[in-house]
Amino acid sequence: MTIMVNVVELSEAEKGDVLNTALDICRSEGYENVSLTVVAAHAGVPAEVLRRHWPSASALLIDAFRREIGAEFLLTDTGDFAADLRAQLTAVAKVFTDPGVAPHLTALIADMQGSPDAAAVFAERVFGPNRFMARARFEKAQKDGQIRADIDLDAAIDLTFAPLWFRLLLPTGPLDQDYAAAIAELSVAALAPSH
Known part of the structure; x- marks a missing residue:
């Protein structure tokens, strides 16, 4: 039996929240402690959803710093x-x-x-x-x-x-x-x- 996971898209506002969360974690805990799993937990978003938008934590941080x-x-x-x-x-x-x-x-x-x-x-x-x-x-x-x-x-x-x-x-x-x-x-x- 295959279980289908409903992966939702992020709105622009939600993407902004995720990027802000990633920056906050990076600045408070250091670059090396940022992961998609940690950001997902802090942002209240499933990690699978983040992986659809960013292949890695570094890609997420690139977008976060680029935005800022x-x-x-x-x-x-x-x-x-x-x-x-x-x-x-x-x-x-x-x-x-x-x-x-x-x-x-x-x-x-x-x-x-x-x-x-x-x-x-x-x-x-x-x-x-x-x-x-x-x-x-x-x-x-x-x-x-x-x-x-x-x-x-x-x-x-x-x-x-x-x-x-x-x-x-x-x-x-x-x-x-x-x-x-x-x-x-x-x-x-x-x-x-x-x-």
């Missing part, structure tokens, strides 16, 4: 590439120094090294969209003559953003808004067209 801090990673277009880059890098530095985010983000990145599933979710939901957005902004700056026409845009994006990730993962020096502003200034100078 994703707006900080938006690269705006005011028409002034240097100002836009400085604003974004300082916003990222603020996130990367937030004690409610930084240690959990570094734990997630460490987890991704041994988990192809977590790495795939991060690439799909965080890296890919952010890279697409950054590339579009850099292309526009190139078209507007604010950065050199002869550069590899992917290399330029890496040059600009990698120092912040480096300092997040290997605390070799301060990672603050002054550092981010200095990186933005150096990047803009390196990418500027010669006159």
